[in-house]
Amino acid sequence: IKNIAVLTSGGDSPGMNAGIRAVIRSGIYHGMNMFGIRRGYDGMVQGDIMAMDAKSVANIIQRGGTILKTARSEEFKTLEGRKQAYENLKKHNIDALVVIGGDGTFTGASKFIEEFDIPIIGMPGTIDNDLNGTDFTIGYDTAINTVVDAVDKIRDTAESHDRLFVVEVMGRDSGLIALRSGISTGAEAVLIPELEVDYDAIMKRLDKTRKNKASRIIIVAEGDKEGGLVVAEKIKANFPAYDVRVSILGHIQRGGKPTCMDRVLASRLGVAAIEGLLEGRKGEMAGLICGNVQFTPFSKAIKHIDKINTNLTRIVEILSL
Numbered sequence: 001i002k003n004i005a006v007l008t009s010g011g012d013s014p015g016m017n018a019g020i021r022a023v024i025r026s027g028i029y030h031g032m033n034m035f036g037i038r039r040g041y042d043g044m045v046q047g048d049i050m051a052m053d054a055k056s057v058a059n060i061i062q063r064g065g066t067i068l069k070t071a072r073s074e075e076f077k078t079l080e081g082r083k084q085a086y087e088n089l090k091k092h093n094i095d096a097l098v099v100i101g102g103d104g105t106f107t108g109a110s111k112f113i114e115e116f117d118i119p120i121i122g123m124p125g126t127i128d129n130d131l132n133g134t135d136f137t138i139g140y141d142t143a144i145n146t147v148v149d150a151v152d153k154i155r156d157t158a159e160s161h162d163r164l165f166v167v168e169v170m171g172r173d174s175g176l177i178a179l180r181s182g183i184s185t186g187a188e189a190v191l192i193p194e195l196e197v198d199y200d201a202i203m204k205r206l207d208k209t210r211k212n213k214a215s216r217i218i219i220v221a222e223g224d225k226e227g228g229l230v231v232a233e234k235i236k237a238n239f240p241a242y243d244v245r246v247s248i249l250g251h252i253q254r255g256g257k258p259t260c261m262d263r264v265l266a267s268r269l270g271v272a273a274i275e276g277l278l279e280g281r282k283g284e285m286a287g288l289i290c291g292n293v294q295f296t297p298f299s300k301a302i303k304h305i306d307k308i309n310t311n312l313t314r315i316v317e318i319l320s321l
């Protein structure tokens with residue numbers, strides 16, 4: 001391996017830039033020629049590829065988003081599109097790839113390896129934390145801190161007006177953003193797609209703790225069957241006297257400066273991705289498990305596993321008295 005390219009794909013997440021920087025600089029450190037591909041697989045199909053040096057990634061570690069931009073590519077889902085992408089890599093003599101993204105990105109990478117036998121290592125770049133083979137994904141820590149910051153602000157106004165706020169947070173079909181942010185904002189209840197919602201229990205709890213609190217926060221994951229608006233309606237129907245409001249946090253959760261944890265994670269995994277390629281690995285995602293770098297085959301990394309720790313769900317209940 002002599003020429004390695006990196007791309008970011010799928011939804012952006014804070015820390016992707018720190019990851020790009022780590023890949024480019026560790027590649028150069030190991031004597032490789034390094035390239036960046038713009039707009040994920042779309043740029044690979046279009047041939048939007050550029051050489052990158054150490055300076056090209058200066059002053060980006062602290063920036064959210066991705067300097068390489070990201071996109072969803074329908075063409076890459078076709079064999080024709082992937083052939084075109086392969087031809088473009090050949091033009092630059094690129095013989096290995098690092099892809100930063102989520103499960104779709106790794107699914108595409110697996111196909112590409114099978115068809116064209118190019119070594120690819122993945123890095124988990126998604127705020128949802130919904131990948132197997134790493135305790136945390138790059139961007140998750142920043143996203144939950146953004147949620148906590150926003151909910152703290154909502155709490156101030158909720159408290160002043162004696163209101164109940166239903167806050168809907170991101171995470172697609174994963175409740176991990178909801179769960180940790182719920183615990184750290186003192187939420188009354190956290191509704192996540194992984195667990196059946198026991199409305200009776202929630203209503204009883206709201207009733208029982210009524211005199212203890214002026215404001216209440218209920219966190220709903222976007223993947224929850226009902227969603228924030230429906231949950232709010234149900235609460236209103238049960239407690240007509242409550243002043244219930246809904247806040248859907250939306251895309252602010254995807255932006256912003258990456259936290260220290262995300263920068264360190266992205267830096268470690270970027271170095272690991274290059275070293276993994278140089279050791280002859282392919283078709284694996286670099287992740288961090290219990291503080292150590294580990295590689296997990298793409299096929300396992302994308303299996304939607306239940307990363308919900310029931311000790312955490314218990315904490316919400318115990319502490320909402």
Ligand code: ATP
Nearest residue numbers: 010011041072073076077101102103104105108126
């Ligand atoms: P996020 O978790 O942030 O959404 P992701 O990597 O899952 O990230 P996707 O949009 O699902 O995001 O996938 C990124 C890209 O991977 C797609 O736009 C597509 O080009 C490619 N891809 C996804 N699934 C396949 C597939 N079955 N075959 C080939 N390519 C695919």
